[in-house]
Amino acid sequence: MKSMIKDPSLAAAGLLKIEWAKNHMPVLNLFSERYSKEKPFAGSHINICLHIEAKTACLALALREMGAEVALAGCNPLSTQDDVAAALAERGVNVFGIHGADDDLYFECIDRSLGNNPDLIIDDGGDLVHLLHTEKRALMDRIIGGCEETTTGLNRLRAMASKNELCFPMIAVNDADCKHLFDNRYGTGQSAWTALMSSTNLLVAGSTVVIAGYGWVGRGLALRAKALGARVIVTEIDEVKALEAIMDGHDTMSMNEAAALGDFFITATGNCDVLRKDHFEVMKNGAVLSNAGHFDVEINKEDLKMMTSEIMPARENIEAYCLKDGRKIYLMGEGRLVNLACGMGHPVEIMDMSFAVQVGSLLYLKEKGKELEPVVNPVPREVDKKIAALKLDSLGKSIDVLTEKQEKYWFNR
Ligand code: NAD
Ligand code: ADE
Numbered sequence: 001m002k003s004m005i006k007d008p009s010l011a012a013a014g015l016l017k018i019e020w021a022k023n024h025m026p027v028l029n030l031f032s033e034r035y036s037k038e039k040p041f042a043g044s045h046i047n048i049c050l051h052i053e054a055k056t057a058c059l060a061l062a063l064r065e066m067g068a069e070v071a072l073a074g075c076n077p078l079s080t081q082d083d084v085a086a087a088l089a090e091r092g093v094n095v096f097g098i099h100g101a102d103d104d105l106y107f108e109c110i111d112r113s114l115g116n117n118p119d120l121i122i123d124d125g126g127d128l129v130h131l132l133h134t135e136k137r138a139l140m141d142r143i144i145g146g147c148e149e150t151t152t153g154l155n156r157l158r159a160m161a162s163k164n165e166l167c168f169p170m171i172a173v174n175d176a177d178c179k180h181l182f183d184n185r186y187g188t189g190q191s192a193w194t195a196l197m198s199s200t201n202l203l204v205a206g207s208t209v210v211i212a213g214y215g216w217v218g219r220g221l222a223l224r225a226k227a228l229g230a231r232v233i234v235t236e237i238d239e240v241k242a243l244e245a246i247m248d249g250h251d252t253m254s255m256n257e258a259a260a261l262g263d264f265f266i267t268a269t270g271n272c273d274v275l276r277k278d279h280f281e282v283m284k285n286g287a288v289l290s291n292a293g294h295f296d297v298e299i300n301k302e303d304l305k306m307m308t309s310e311i312m313p314a315r316e317n318i319e320a321y322c323l324k325d326g327r328k329i330y331l332m333g334e335g336r337l338v339n340l341a342c343g344m345g346h347p348v349e350i351m352d353m354s355f356a357v358q359v360g361s362l363l364y365l366k367e368k369g370k371e372l373e374p375v376v377n378p379v380p381r382e383v384d385k386k387i388a389a390l391k392l393d394s395l396g397k398s399i400d401v402l403t404e405k406q407e408k409y410w411f412n413r
Helices: 008-022 026-034 054-065 082-090 103-116 127-132 137-142 151-162 177-200 216-227 239-247 277-282 301-306 348-371 381-394 404-411
Strands: 045-050 069-074 094-096 120-123 145-148 170-172 208-212 231-235 264-267 288-291 308-315 318-323 328-332
Touching (some): 026 348, 045 054, 045 103, 054 082, 082 094, 094 103, 120 127, 120 348, 145 151, 145 348, 151 170, 170 348, 177 216, 177 328, 177 348, 177 381, 208 216, 216 231, 277 301, 301 308, 348 381
Parallel strands (some): 045 069, 069 094, 120 145, 145 170, 208 264, 264 288, 288 328
Antiparallel strands (some): 318 328
16 A cells, blocks of 8 residues: 655654654553553554544554554545654555545545555544445445544434444444543633634634534533633523523523624534524624534535635635625634644643543454444443543542442442
8 A cells, every 4th residue: 555645755743743742642652552562453454534643643553553554544634734644654654645635635545545455443524434335335344343533423323323324333432431521522622722813813802702512512612712711602402502501601592693793603513504694694894713513514605605705815724705795704724623624633632532442442343343233332331431540540640449338338329
């Protein structure tokens, strides 16, 4: 196999990023050290479709250390960091991703990565699984199973499983506590705001921030916006989540009302058309629009284009949509995942946990995958507990242990 990357000469910069990340991923490092002699993945071909950046590189290298032959494709054309891709290719991992790829090249990269004829896969968002169930069906017989990283990917898998269309077991990595409680909430809470603030260089304190969706990602975005001094408005379609937002100290209203008030908008729903024509029509001049959900469907770019006389570059990763009525609306990262298209993705320590869950789940699949049904399976509770324990350990933190009396009382309630 031959990697498809932008420029091999970028490797040195990529290696520095990988080294930095590795030095801050104690749990993943413990896994790779623990299994480097035993090599539980010897003979396994693992295909990974994830954001090609430094933390993902550490995961790919850890799996290789544990014996796997690894191929990595990007799961989003704007999140690929070409220097990291070059560094990984130099280290002998087959890498398929080029920053800014158009749709055809993006899918060609995933397609070519499957040349490693995988028996285990990691997907982020569902494009790899989709390809395997359509154009690449011939490869499915060898696949023991796979892991899905994110909420949107799980929604797609559950829709397939409900129609009996899923052909191999998938593990719901996103639903592990050590994943969504930290990654979706605190990971996106920090990384989206880091990307927004560094890309715009604008002040958040005193501004009005509209967050669409109060799931795990929305909660983190709202929490951090509030801490930065913003007035936070949450929009929801679920009454309970809307109430939760109110009791967390935010305001809640429909997007029709919020659209006219926001300075910054962040969508985090996994749904489409969350911001659309009616909303653009009443937005303030200078409103900044961004999306933290998996696909670039949350902000309806077609509607925005229809109202626009000219699209101009405003700053790196920001386009100004100059509306026919004279207002300007700014769109971050083409409406793709703002924290990855305009930033570096989640903090390293967060991905340490998410990727440790991936490794724990792959080990489970390697051992038990052939006994699992072709449905969406949970991450075993022991994997979650083990990773939390290792993380606490790495932070030098201890917890209480039940006394004999407490144990009896607790388990006989
Ligand atoms: P979730 O299911 O916990 O929350 C989604 C929320 O959106 C729900 O509360 C739902 O009621 C609400 N919603 C749906 N349609 C809506 C609409 N039209 N208007 C307002 N609210 C609406 O999901 P999550 O874990 O918070 O993930 C949200 C999205 O973010 C997914 O696409 C997921 O894949 C993605 N994600 C991104 C990152 C990142 O790094 N940017 C990290 C994790 C997850
Ligand atoms: N870095 C690598 N994968 C990521 C993900 N799914 N979310 C945020 N940052 C990441």
